[in-house]
Amino acid sequence: MTAAPPPASPPLAPQPECPLLHVDMDAFYASVMIRDRPDLHDVPVVVGGGHRGVVLSANYPARRFGIRSGMSGTEARRLCPHAVTMPPDFTLLTPVSKAIMETFRTVTPVVEVTSLDEAFLDVRGAGRLFGSPEAIAERLRARIRAEHGITCSVGIAATVSVAKARQPAGQAGRGAGDPTRPVRRRGAPPRRRRPLRRR
Template sequence: MTDTPLLHVDMDAFYASVALRERPDLVDQPVVVGGSGRGVVLAANYVARRYGIRSALPMTRARRLCPHVVVLAPDYDTFTSVSASVMETFRDVTPVVEAMSLDEAFLDVRGATRRLGSPREIAERLRATIHDEQGITCSVGVAASVSVAKVASRRAKPDGVVVVSPAEVTSFLHPLDVGELYGVGEKTQALLHRFGLLTVGDVAHTPLQTLQRALGDHLGRHLHHLAWGTDRSDLSPTAGPHEPERSMGADETFARDTDDRDVIVRELLRLAARVTGRMRAAGVAGRTITLKVRFADFTTITRSRTMPEATDVTVEVHRAVTHLYDALGLQRVRVRLVGVRVEGLVLRATVHHQLALGEPEHGWADADRAVDRATRRFGAKAVRPASLV
């Protein structure tokens, strides 16, 4: 039985790396992926990061930091496809894969060591396979707990492996700033610094009762476990390649902040069509529909509605998010971004729609599938709602 069974595998600058596969001439230049207007940076390659550019930075600020930065438009279909292939590679090694996002996951490899070697050997095997098959690199942290594996993968970047055995946990963690701990954000880091707890070792050697009095029972206990590397070591496997994703969604940042309901509702239709198109392609449907709204001051809210039965119909999703938007009762409030997400996805084949009395046999669901067939043959713009033309 290995004493470091958990791997955290994190793609290096995933979106930028995938985008650069087709542009090798740009590899040594500062490159970001994102919208060219008022959007935010989705990802930055390591050259761009030297200028202080990071993901989620407004594109206008990124251009100020590096006027000659190259901006590439995101190709979400390609990102999703590459991610799915990477996750399948993980599941070829072990069925115990907890995906955290498109570009990172935890793996429990204790059942694979007899077949594939030590956790370090498995980590190196994964790096080589992903590089050979996908043309991108990844970094891997290997440890006995989730948080230590996560910190180790950060230390392994870019394109490396760091193994932290149980005997090395304290010497590895304790010299680090408390902000390095997994899940400790800027606010918690600042709070700990105000209490004079600057390093992980400072937190580790503060009595648990003192931490709980200062930070609350839950946070104090959680930080105590993180500082000693004794947090969870069990994973919650996520959906495999033949199971549905848990949710699908899409966001859009307006070129200019707007309070025009017609403009906002039209964009919600575009997003609903994009999301439900992906759902139908994946053969899934969902019951919980979520609206996201970000205002001009960057305040963000979400509102959700659970449908009577799972759906993948564009009109139904659009109608739901429009009702959610209208229910906000906004009066001349300017909106920066809107998003649509469908959650609680299940396989479409398991959903059986009961026709209501007088309901026609063929309806919007059939229309959507006819549109799907047309767009597959003639392109994404072949058939669209009239309001989007």
């Protein structure tokens, strides 16, 4: 008697065409430094930019005066003399960064950390649990806001170079830090794809 053929394997879930997320904290240094200082939330705040130094971060009220990361402190003070200037406190910033990266790893183990406030996530294996890359991005934005008290921008694409396209700094209104702003899917991918490195 001929044995019955084994049952067919279930079809594999289709892989998303744009499986990479680029997550960038909005004005990370400034946002973390003032998140427990409600008296500074609507005041121009610059982190860094001390004597002959450069600006590490500026909150959105400061950006309305034209202050940008990488600008000299002298230029920042010229643009906004009444801005509050704070030195970076890495005993505060580093634990927050590490906690955010651990939040990412609850979604995917493939996280490439590029700085305290930036990482790439490969979410191609997370769809069964968490849905599409867009759904994952929205989930992460909501968790970061709820758990860490800051906001982030997310780009979605098939490659690192395309996913890294940034939201213009200091955009007013529904800008990068606005939780109602939709996640952006980036443009068409080039042919070569660099795999992410776990860090």
